[in-house]
Amino acid sequence: MIPVRKAYGRPLDLRQGRVEMMHGSGGRAMAQLIDELFLSRLGNAHPGAGNDAAVLPAAAGRLVVSTDSHVVSPLFFPGGDIGCLSVNGTINDVAVMGATPLYLAAGFILEEGFPLADLARIVDSMAQAAAAAGVPVVTGDTKVVQRGRGDGVYITTTGVGVVADGEDWSGDRARPGDSIIVSGGIGEHGMAIMAQRESIGFAADIVSDTAPLHGLIAAMRASGADIHVVRDPTRGGVATTLNEIARQSRVGMMLRESEVPVQPQVAAACEFLGLDPLYVANEGRLLAIVAAADAERLLAAMRAHPLARHAALIGSVHQDAQCFVQMSTKLGGRRVVDWLSGDQLPRIC
Amino acid sequence: MIPVRKAYGRPLDLRQGRVEMMHGSGGRAMAQLIDELFLSRLGNAHPGAGNDAAVLPAAAGRLVVSTDSHVVSPLFFPGGDIGCLSVNGTINDVAVMGATPLYLAAGFILEEGFPLADLARIVDSMAQAAAAAGVPVVTGDTKVVQRGRGDGVYITTTGVGVVADGEDWSGDRARPGDSIIVSGGIGEHGMAIMAQRESIGFAADIVSDTAPLHGLIAAMRASGADIHVVRDPTRGGVATTLNEIARQSRVGMMLRESEVPVQPQVAAACEFLGLDPLYVANEGRLLAIVAAADAERLLAAMRAHPLARHAALIGSVHQDAQCFVQMSTKLGGRRVVDWLSGDQLPRIC
Known part of the structure; x- marks a missing residue:
């Protein structure tokens, strides 16, 4: 993500605005979307923020990496939405290895015309889920596809964690009698x-x-x-x-x-x-x-x-x-x- | 990814076959797609393969994480395709921090009806790019969306690397005279x-x-x-x-x-x-x-x-x-x- 702290003229219209193709093209409109909609919610606390990758402290233990693309439909459902789902789901895939999840990365594929208000609601939900779990979103990416080439928003989250030596939970360890x-x-x-x-x-x-x-x-x-x-x-x-x-x-x-x-x-x-x-x-x-x-x-x-x-x-x-x-x-x-x-x-x- | 080494009846038809909704629903068809199309190309060498996350050796140095969703159109172009692009692009985002890229994760969003032959060609290209770069794809995910909700295939890759202390390349370090x-x-x-x-x-x-x-x-x-x-x-x-x-x-x-x-x-x-x-x-x-x-x-x-x-x-x-x-x-x-x-x-x- 590229935080460009500068004046963009009018702020993003988070009530009536919609995702436009130019929000994905790498220029000023994308920088504004990332600044005003994503970084303001997901935070920007880590060194390396402002670059295309996050630089994070050294982690003790074996690395655990998991990734999940989320395409749930509908985007909002009783008890949650694609935002908190994409945070929790990937935390869980790391945690079931016996590991401690440390960081999340998030890639967004937005469909042209998607309401910015819905996107803000989803990113708010991600931010709350990440904060509640204590696993921050440290880096991300945003792409935009034409109407009819997506379905509102798809979110791919990747989790990075660590597991101590000796913790070896794995699907091949079930034994007769268990x-x-x-x-x-x-x-x-x-x-x-x-x-x-x-x-x-x-x-x-x-x-x-x-x-x-x-x-x-x-x-x-x-x-x-x-x-x-x-x-x-x-x-x-x-x-x-x-x-x-x-x-x-x-x-x-x-x-x-x-x-x-x-x-x-x-x-x-x-x-x-x-x-x-x-x-x-x-x-x-x-x-x-x-x-x-x-x-x-x-x-x-x-x-x-x-x-x-x-x-x-x-x-x-x-x-x-x-x-x-x-x-x-x-x-x-x-x-x-x-x-x-x-x-x-x-x-x- | 879930490798289920078992007989599926007929092997996947990699010439005439197409992505179907059932390839994303978590059952036998998905396991076959992952086994016969993905794992056979991207390999399955790491401990933790067969689980929803990859378990990898401890890494010395600060962690560097980057993610990029790839939606390039057309999928195949002179000099490459979305497969090698998604490998190289994420390696580069990690490397420009002065870091050594170690691992990749890949999340695929497939559109119903996409030819399996094209998907195999793309995954072959990813595998070749990953092998050439010495940065393996260690875990992944596959989702399927209905016709008209995607555009063939979108690939989100996440890179994990390490950077030594003292290497501090960053976008805020340009100085007058440079x-x-x-x-x-x-x-x-x-x-x-x-x-x-x-x-x-x-x-x-x-x-x-x-x-x-x-x-x-x-x-x-x-x-x-x-x-x-x-x-x-x-x-x-x-x-x-x-x-x-x-x-x-x-x-x-x-x-x-x-x-x-x-x-x-x-x-x-x-x-x-x-x-x-x-x-x-x-x-x-x-x-x-x-x-x-x-x-x-x-x-x-x-x-x-x-x-x-x-x-x-x-x-x-x-x-x-x-x-x-x-x-x-x-x-x-x-x-x-x-x-x-x-x-x-x-x-x-």
Whole structure:
């Protein structure tokens, strides 16, 4: 970002103004947009600000890097918007490696004609989420595409963090006998989006669970439990994430349907739309796979944290060369929880 | 990225296949796209691969982070494509801080219907550029948007590097008396794009200068010259970049038009389109501002590098409270080289 502290003539019209092609062309209009809309909200405190890269203090520990492009539609939804989502989502991808997230970078692709008022609201939301999480946005970029070549705004965030030696959470570390824990009710982000998109009145009170999970994860680490895997079940939901872990670790899993927490209105909305909550995206939940002997200790530590009061032990890991994830149903049966094969929920994050 | 080494039934059709919405929904189709198109090209060598974040060795020195969203149109142009451009551009933003680029992250926003063959060609180009530069792509993300909500592919790359203490190149360090050096002919990237976009036959041999500059920059550092600022003049060109530096450093600048290297075909194409090469984007050139006493030493070191054989001393820095960038013209006059105010070249990078 290029802060050019100078007079631009009239200030940006943040009420009626819209994104124009010249806001992306590198000249005075872009400098004004960055100064008056982005830097004034996201701050400019780090050395290197004003250059094309941020220069930051040396960091102790192995580096952890993650990136996520956000294309959620609609941009605003109950419980959040693309701004806070893009901050929390990337913080979580870094944190689930056992790492401490330190910095965010943000790249914006704006569509010509997008209201500056909406953009300001989104950047405000990013700024608040970043401040609440204590993970600043230290550098960024803005591009503009013509009408009909975007959809308001897309935001790609990249997170940089550090992880100490010896912290080795990874999707390939689930072992037969381990317990599977989820941190709370599932499917809330996806159904908040779908209720808005499909105008389902009775589901209008479903709120996205978007939240930064690094504080919860720090509390989990502090419990001393022998944690093997932590993962946030976003696109594809709990079912897809568990299948990924099963495949990476070459194990099978058995879930107990009766133990999986699902809010009644989420269950109702899923039934109405013919969706399975196991496949619906979460943005503030995590799955933890932990040595069985430590499961209760970990559960207690999690339930003491505001983001995991409804944490539940939902299943266990076993040997299975075919890496199947299965579920014992409320009716006493058993079914395979397969990979998502089709296109259940496009543009959910 | 989620490598799921399993059988997907039929392999991806990289000849006739197209991006579908289900390639972004987190399920089996997405896993196949990532496995067969992305990971097979960009590699999967780092610990943490298979998780949502890359875990990398500890890095000595201050961290440098930069991000850039790439929306160039057309996607393929003489001398390059969005793939190598997105690698080189971000490497350069890290390198111009005097830093050593270490890693790249890449977020892809794909438009439904985009040919997989074109996507493979772009990812091949990224892989080759990353390998040539010695800066691997260590993590990534893929999203899909509906037809008419994107434009083939947008790529946001983030670079992470390190800079030693004492290396403090920054846009606010230009001082009166300093010399201004450009590493080669200007405007080549922008005019290669424009010639393609506007089908200007006589300009068809203009080739983008896209290149990674960290090797050249290392050679410049090794020269021992007292370098104050290095910057790559991309969007907005040399004129905009020098205005930014002048403003940050609170100095004026005087360029000599006769010394500014412009290829004849670039000059001709600019004249045909009514453009000023000083405002046209470069993707493999840099500007260096250096203590005057060291200018010749730095020029010699630059000219010994293949990417800067035509490096030229094009002007100098002086005191000016108004921070004007001016140019003495070939005709003996003098003009102000102002900020770009309009929308000269949309979607040039």
